[in-house]
Amino acid sequence: MANKKSKPRFTARNSDRHDLYQRSVQAPEFEVQFFDRTFKKLRKRKAFSMREDFCGTALLSTTWVESHKERTATGVDIDPEVLQWGIDNNMAHLDEPGNRLTLEQRDVRQVSRRKYDLVNAMNFSYWIFSTRPEMLRYLKSVRKSLVKDGIFFLDMFGGWEAQEIMQEKRRIEGGFTYVWDQNSFDPRTNEVVNYIHFHFRDGSKMEKAFTYVWRHWSMVEIRELLEEAGFSKIHIYWDVADGSFRERKHMQNQPGWLAYIAALV
Ligand SMILES: C[S@@+](CC[C@H](N)C(=O)[O-])C[C@H]1O[C@@H](n2cnc3c(N)ncnc32)[C@H](O)[C@@H]1O
Known part of the structure; x- marks a missing residue:
């Protein structure tokens, strides 16, 4: 019988901040499904290689390699502590899929020679770039890291x-x-x-x-910078009902909105 006076499972003393973060803000299954569906619709093929910029604990990369036996992921983050947490907690249980996941501790702005089907920057992490030249440099480096029909996914909030x-x-x-x-x-x-x-x-x-x-960037600023960085077409998917993202050509401003952007090479 359950003990009604049992201790609360989570307390400040016994909890880990990365674990709490993952439980609170991340939805990796949903995002993998969204990337998969959107990539297929826009490019008429399946995406296999993914780079997760600002990957933190690399939960999304872990979910990506588990979603298909030919999928590969590269997680990039500047902070060795958060990457090690991901290795110990998210990757430890991976058997074979773990061979298809690589972590790189570095600045996302360094151009890598490898090219990917899909690059993503989730949870607004790219807003650490606070000037137009800095943001443009990052967006250009992402474009160079994509194959010729690649897609860059990023998210935004506003209102x-x-x-x-x-x-x-x-x-x-x-x-x-x-x-x-x-x-x-x-x-x-x-x-x-x-x-x-x-x-x-x-x-x-x-x-x-x-x-x-x-820097709280506006949608129009990011769209213009993506175009300046050489992306050919930009699709915007708005959170029209809780968790349901749809492409809309026109939107009315709202108190708070959430959107994904798909930027095509
Ligand atoms: C808000 S967390 C994002 C975690 C994860 N992407 C998510 O969706 O929840 C931001 C991460 O960006 C990393 N970071 C900040 N500046 C960076 C840079 N210039 N290059 C690579 N990683 C960076 C931080 O170490 C941190 O782990």
Whole structure:
């Protein structure tokens, strides 16, 4: 019989911030399915090789190599600590698929010689580039890393609430609360400082588990820069109903919106 007084599963003391992050913000199965479907629709073939920029714990790359026996993935991140966490926790259980997954500890802006069907930059990580020249340099380097019918996938959020100073709380399965803290917004530069905190049922807290200093880019700026970087066509998929992304030629602004961009070589 279940003990009603059993201890909460997650507390600040016994939890790992990367594990909490994955449970709160990542949906790798959904993203693999979205890339697969969208690539097939736009390129009339299946995508096999993927590079995950800013891969963090490489959960998406792990899911990609597990999704098909011929798929390969390269995860790129600058931080050795987060890559090691991914090796120990996400890749440890992989048998054969693990041979098709490579991690590279480096700056995503270094041009690699290898070319991929698909490159992605998820969870707005590319917003660390705060000037047009820096962003353009990154986008050009991605284009050079794609095969001739390759696609670059990236995500964006916007709407007037995205520039509001506020905290949004979400209960996560397993018994903790994810807190998205939009802490500051500088209208001179569009620099935002956001934090992720985790709060637990026993009252304990993990404050500032993650800190993001980003430029909040607009859709039109990113579209123009993608074109300047040489991408030939840009498709935008809006989150029209919770988790359902559709291509729309026209959109009305909303308090908060989420979108994927597919940029074609
Ligand atoms: C918000 S996390 C993204 C994790 C994952 N992509 C996701 O979807 O949740 C951002 C990651 O980018 C990495 N990073 C920041 N600057 C980088 C750079 N210039 N080159 C490579 N990785 C970088 C950080 O180490 C961090 O792991």
